[in-house]
Amino acid sequence: MAAPSSPPSKTFLGWVAHDTWPKNPLTFGPFEPKPFTDTDIEIKISHCGVCGSELHTLRSGWGPTNYPCVVGHEIVGTVVRVGSAVPTLASSPAARDIKVGDRVGVGAQSNSCLRPDCDECQAGIENLCSRGTGTYNSKYPDGSKSHGGYALHWRGPAHFVFKIPDALPSAAAAPLLCGGITSFAPLLNNGAGPGKKVGIIGIGGLGHMGILFAKALNCDRVVAISRRSNKRDDALNRLGADDYIATDEDPDWAKKHSRSLDLLVSTVSSSKMPFSDYLRLLRVGGTFVQIGLPEEPMPAFSAWPLSQKGIKITGSSIGSPAEIRKMLELAAEKKVLPWVQERPMSDVNNVLLDMDAGKARYRYVLVNDVESQAKL
Structure with missing residues (x-):
């Protein structure tokens, strides 16, 4: 036909x-x-x-x-x-x-x-x-x-x-319009930039764009977090992350990296995430943003980190038209190409x-x- x-x-x-x-x-x-x-x-x-x-x-x-x-x-x-x-x-x-x-x-x-x-x-x-x-x-x-x-x-x-800016090929621009803005908006709205240490949980469609945008925003340190080390080379040598945590392969990862990040953006859609251990990574006053949407409820967690470190747990949904235009301009300027x-x-x-x-x-x-x- x-x-x-x-x-x-x-x-x-x-x-x-x-x-x-x-x-x-x-x-x-x-x-x-x-x-x-x-x-x-x-x-x-x-x-x-x-x-x-x-x-x-x-x-x-x-x-x-x-x-x-x-x-x-x-x-x-x-x-x-x-x-x-x-x-x-x-x-x-x-x-x-x-x-x-x-x-x-x-x-x-x-x-x-x-x-x-x-x-x-x-x-x-x-x-x-x-x-x-x-x-x-x-x-x-x-x-x-x-x-x-x-x-x-x-x-x-x-x-x-x-x-769409002329500098962005159509195939690269398309994923920015949902996946890109979903990763960019929580960075933009939670202070990602110079002086900030940011972690991106999940190195997939959303997560790899999160790393690219965190680098484009000139964050001091960008840490890629995944279950296994099979994406380490992509994250460190091609996407530009500064460090990599493989949570299934290092039983002490949460302790080793405790209080090291200002902002965590979680792109994973699994209800089995080690949520309490993720919260250990945040510094005092840090923020955890969930953008992946599991079909099952999120795991339970202790309230102690909220009071002991004054951390915030929030979510983010796509982005406004103004934020989308800002993202497209940054992507064109910094050559952020998914x-x-x-x-x-x-x-x-x-x-x-x-x-x-x-x-x-x-x-x-x-x-x-x-x-x-x-x-x-």
Whole structure:
């Protein structure tokens, strides 16, 4: 089945999940995007990163998924349609300059209420708006479903569409739009920079970008933390980390590195993490930020570190539009390029299986191209 060069007016084509994955693979076919409005932008997708969130959603791991569903929220492509109100959009001056032909991206959020009485939206932290819309498996205010980037086209509000700097290749830019900002925002908002010692737990899709951004922010020391030493060379010699801790291979790691870090960012999605030992690594006044989202509850821990060292435990969710633009600017300036493996979007089911098996080093990016589409 050959893919069309442009979508029908009311139907898009993409790789649709109709039931729980992996028992039910994604199938290429039609789906209905949100109705186009005068504040929307339509994109012809060239690249879409594969995020761990997709695996949780496709198998209903975080709760029942509203099938049929098109996942994918690390979208890069070319603008093919701009709503009439976008050039005068009051809510997002940065979106006003977007025009047909521009290379743009969309991350994990595609809408928020933007109401005058919304404290979060008015404070510029739209990612924390209680009425926000996820880029997939969510609903817009008009009741239409949101669908993501495992498709030929995407349509949605201009407020959450971002110009991609010329210095960033599309395949590298795509993972930044969710994985990148998810790693960057907790660093930015918790003081990472000169004079700070930072640890990144989990050296995978999120973690390797966390190391890259911590170095780009000029942190004094960046420590990579993983269960085994198989990623030591990547972390120290290629990503730029200053030290490496393999928690499964050194029974005294927590004692040896006690009170050595100002900030810990945990990217792992396992409920079996040695949480209490992680807290031992923090100095007085340190902060632990959880950004991975396990499907099971987090482990219990003693309250003593909270009072004895005055540490803080918090979480972080993606990032605001302003933070995403700041991240893209820094990535372009400092050449922060995620490690990506490009795969044809037509091979998406095998890519997801490889992702679930932990084979990515460290991010898969699906590519829409004439050759792969011709195979459908």
